[in-house]
Amino acid sequence: SVRMYSFMGGGLFCAFVANILLVVSTATDYWMQYRLSGSYAHQGLWRYCMANKCYMQTASIAYWNATRAFMILSGMACFGGIMAGILSFAQFSAFERFNRSFAAGIMFFISTFFVMVAMAIYTGVTLSFLGKRFGDWRFSWSYILGWVAMLMTFFAGE
Secondary structure, three states: OHHHHHHHHHHHHHHHHHHHHHHHHHHOOOOEEEEEOOEEEEEOOOEEEEOOEEEEOOOOOHHHHHHHHHHHHHHHHHHHHHHHHHHOOOOOOHHHHHHHHHHHHHHHHHHHHHHHHHHHHHHHHHHHHHHHHOOOEEEOHHHHHHHHHHHHHHHHHO
């Protein structure tokens, strides 16, 4: 039974790290960096920044809204999985413990699915539309953290 607890603890650790990465990725402004009229600019899901000034993304563009929504849903599912995982350590019967750890695993896989959908939407639109609009551009660290968070939620659910 000690081995099962170490697996659950490892899964919870992955989930905890994933939840932090999801929040940081969603909240920060470095999903994409590009050159605009000679100066560097960068943007996230909520703001874009040019010449050291940041502005809110006011346009209601469907792919941004979808990416934001799925990232937030992923974070919520991951948090729910963490709560279920912590409860599974409480002293209940083996059956209840299994149910809670199983529920936690399901929540982590749901979180993985949501972040995967968010990243796929953002990647697809960026590659097919935004990438052609800006000449010198690249994905940046907020975006990369989203993919790392996806891997962490997946391994938390294992």
